[in-house]
Amino acid sequence: MMRHDVAVVGGGCVGLSVAKHLAESTDLDVAVLEKEHHLASHQSGRNSGVLHPGFNYEPGSTKARFAAEGTARMKEYCAEHDVSCEEWGVLVVAKSDSEERRLHELADQAESNGVAYELFDSPAAIREHEPYAEGQAALYAPEAASVDSEQYVYALAKEARKxxxxxxxxxxxxxxxxxxxxxxxxxxxxxxxxxxxxNAAGLHADTLAHQVGVGEGYQVVPFRGEYYEVRPERAELCETMIYPTPDPELPFLGVHYTRRADGKVIVGPNAVLAFGREAYENTDLNPGELFETLTFGGFRRLLASKKMLGVAWDELNKSYRKAMFVAAAQRLVPDVRADDLHKSYAGIRAQLVSEEGELVKDPLFVERDDAVHVLNAVSPGLTCSLPFGEHIAETIAAKR
Ligand SMILES: Cc1cc2nc3c(=O)[nH]c(=O)nc-3n(C[C@H](O)[C@H](O)[C@H](O)COP(=O)(O)OP(=O)(O)OC[C@H]3O[C@@H](n4cnc5c(N)ncnc54)[C@H](O)[C@@H]3O)c2cc1C
Structure with missing residues (x-):
């Protein structure tokens, strides 16, 4: 039997950030328990690696505050700890009048959240920045960056151990x-x-929380995000990062182009229901976990919305039919061809869904007298992981 003052369950960016901050600010004896032999095996190592500076989030929201602070702190952290990080900036493209109106709302949000931005109001201005991108207007946010998220998690672990x-x-x-x-x-x-x-167990945080009577009105529904990689000879199709204008009703950003910190260009992710919490291939199936999702009232209520059903069908198609994925990619960069893209990795988002059938879009940390359960460390959880970890460490330290 082992004894420690604090157990942090989960060796992803959130759990390790909590451990690092606890060790820095207290004399508590801290243990991190990770089920895999490699850290960052799940969400923290299987994502787009983008630092989102915060123009996407409602002013005053937790996400807005943590994303802006997280982006700045993460860049410093990467520089100090030799983690690859490239400040490419992101271009968010509008393809219709309604998207252009939404772009102006994003610009207002950027203003309120203190995020730097520039608006481009013509296809020519867009092409000056990204020669292959197509749209009628765009918002450019220069502070967005790409990090190597796996290197980052290992740097956190190294520091925590020290x-x-x-x-x-x-x-x-x-x-x-x-x-x-x-x-x-x-x-x-x-x-x-x-x-x-x-409890920072990511895709399994709800299961562990339920064992001690916490968060029973919520369940994690796993949504797989698949990526294609642009052949290196065609990587000029995207010099930085090209995103569609996001739909404010959906928690996912839509298929986009990301130039990673290692220079590779990836396209994705889609957002398709995974038939298991770690079902990374579209042929993987975990019958017990799929049954758990399908019998969850919140999931059935979610799918009762016509819009969600339509989105789910489109996303499923993008997973099984490459042509559909390519069509989504061509919406932003018309020159991309099917043979420019080859299948790459996939990640699975731990999307929390309430009993009422709502996708929980904000971070959710449930506190008890002697515990914090991280039920929803939703995207941009990587970007926010330093302030998230500090906040949770302070909460736990106050309970000793
Ligand atoms: C496809 C995709 C793209 C994304 N893109 C971005 C992005 O560009 N920018 C951004 O900021 N965020 C992004 N995110 C979100 C971000 O990756 C997550 O918010 C973040 O990684 C969550 O970290 P975590 O530590 O909570 O979870 P995880 O990384 O999943 O860590 C949880 C850990 O707990 C362990 N664990 C689970 N159960 C147990 C158990 N019973 N016992 C012991 N250990 C256990 C797991 O093995 C895992 O290592 C993306 C996510 C996905 C899936």
Missing amino acids: LGVTVYTGYEVESIEHATEGYRLDTSNGRFDVSLLV
Whole structure:
């Protein structure tokens, strides 16, 4: 049996940021329990790696504050810890009058959130910036950047270990229960007794929270995001990052182009229901987890909306029919051809859905006397991970 003051379940960017901040600011004995042998095996290592500076988020919202602060802090962190980070900037393209109106709202949000931006009001102005992008107007946000998210997670782990944190990899938390004082965690490698708990288990955070009676009105619904990579010989099709104008009703940004920190250009992700929380291929199926999703009232209510059903059908098509994916990519860059794109990796978003059938769009951290459960570390969770981790560490430290 192992004993620590605090157990942080989950070795993604959120869990490791919490551990680092706890070790920096307290003398608590902190352990991180990660089920995989490699850190960043799930969301934190399988994403677009974009630092979103915050023009997308409603002024005054948690996301707006954390994204702006997170972007600035992450750039400093990457410079200090030798993590690849390239400040390419992002171009958000409008293809219709309604999208152009939405672009102006984004510009207002950027203004309120203190995010730098420029508006381009003609196809020629857009092409001056991105020669292959097509649209009638665009917003350019120069502060957006690409980071190597896996390198970043490993840098956090290295720092946390130096500060005294024990990082246990290959330790899956199988059950959590209240003990006389604190919690008893049964893992694949033995029992842990701890006084304080941080549940940052990403795609499985709801399952663990439910074991101690937390967050029962919510369930994680896994949405896979698939990427294609542009052949290196055609990488000039996107010099920086090209995004569509986002639909404010959807939590996903739509298929876009990202020049990663290593210079590769990826296109995606789509957002298709995954038939399992770690079903990374569109042929993967976890019957138990799929059953859990399909029988969840919140999921059925979500699909009762005509709009969501239409979106779900389109996204499913993009997963199984490359031509549909290519068509979405051509909307932004008409010159891209099917043979310019080859299948790359996929990530799965832990999208929290409420019993009422709502996609939870804001971060959700549920506090108990001796615990914090990170139920929704939704995108831009990577961008926000330093301020998220600091905030959760302060909350936990106040409970000792
Ligand atoms: C396709 C995609 C694209 C994205 N793009 C961006 C982007 O460009 N910019 C941005 O800011 N954000 C982006 N995000 C969001 C961002 O990646 C997440 O918000 C962030 O990584 C969440 O981190 P996490 O630590 O909470 O979760 P995770 O990285 O999933 O970490 C949770 C960890 O818990 C472990 N775990 C789970 N269950 C157990 C258990 N029982 N016992 C022990 N360990 C357990 C898992 O193995 C995992 O390592 C994207 C996400 C996806 C999926």
